[in-house]
Amino acid sequence: MPRTPMIAPSILSADFARLADATQAVKGADWLHVDVMDGHFVPNLTIGLPVVKAVLASTDIPVDCHLMIDDPDRWAVGYAEAGAHNVTVHVEAAADPVKLAHDIRAAGAMAGLSIKPRTPFEPYVELLTHYDTLLVMSVEPGFGGQEFIADVLDKVRKARAKVDAGELRVLVEIDGGINADTIEQAAEAGVDCFVAGSAVYGAADPAKAVGALRERARTAMRQARETRTM
Ligand SMILES: O=C(CO)[C@@H](O)[C@H](O)COP(=O)(O)O
Numbered sequence: 001m002p003r004t005p006m007i008a009p010s011i012l013s014a015d016f017a018r019l020a021d022a023t024q025a026v027k028g029a030d031w032l033h034v035d036v037m038d039g040h041f042v043p044n045l046t047i048g049l050p051v052v053k054a055v056l057a058s059t060d061i062p063v064d065c066h067l068m069i070d071d072p073d074r075w076a077v078g079y080a081e082a083g084a085h086n087v088t089v090h091v092e093a094a095a096d097p098v099k100l101a102h103d104i105r106a107a108g109a110m111a112g113l114s115i116k117p118r119t120p121f122e123p124y125v126e127l128l129t130h131y132d133t134l135l136v137m138s139v140e141p142g143f144g145g146q147e148f149i150a151d152v153l154d155k156v157r158k159a160r161a162k163v164d165a166g167e168l169r170v171l172v173e174i175d176g177g178i179n180a181d182t183i184e185q186a187a188e189a190g191v192d193c194f195v196a197g198s199a200v201y202g203a204a205d206p207a208k209a210v211g212a213l214r215e216r217a218r219t220a221m222r223q224a225r226e227t228r229t230m
Helices: 016-024 049-057 072-082 097-106 122-128 150-164 183-189 206-229
Strands: 006-009 032-037 063-068 086-090 110-115 133-137 171-175 193-196
Touching (some): 006 032, 006 206, 049 063, 063 072, 063 193, 086 133, 183 206
Parallel strands (some): 032 063, 063 086
């Protein structure tokens, strides 16, 4: 069954004074990616639960909450209870990631686990059996508009192989530096869901940019499939 690429615009690159307009501007997106940063786990401070609730109320697009915070064990369930579709925590920050995945799911959301660019994949394979999504960071978390770190695609390939072999059942997501020039290599490596901030909100027509990125990813996935079967 061919994979269908998903595009998740990151509102980090949108105008924070007009968030409802930003959610409306990406109609047709698969998920809306919302970066929660606490100024401790990452060197940037963004928004918390009250603003995420306002974003949730402004859109029907499933909200993908990426918690770049210390102590996600304390905060993550609140985002799931508020109605986020997927709540992602960092393996580098979670104290009890198995319990956390269970609690996020019990609160009605998918549970995501993220790894920073220098965090290896292999030690967390068993842990990922408790999760629904794996978010591979392709920039150091904290800011939009950074350059894509292509080395992380090795981790994507390893995760894809485990998923294709039936050893893991995670959706593979990538975040950071995804644009028209980088999305194809990420798609070929095995990504399912592509987070894109500046490439979407920096475009004159964000909804059109979402469609164009999806088409590029779809084409790259098809070509990768054809190459494998040749
Ligand atoms: O989590 C982050 C950054 O830490 C991302 O979600 C960024 O918002 C992606 O922005 P671009 O790299 O696509 O501009």
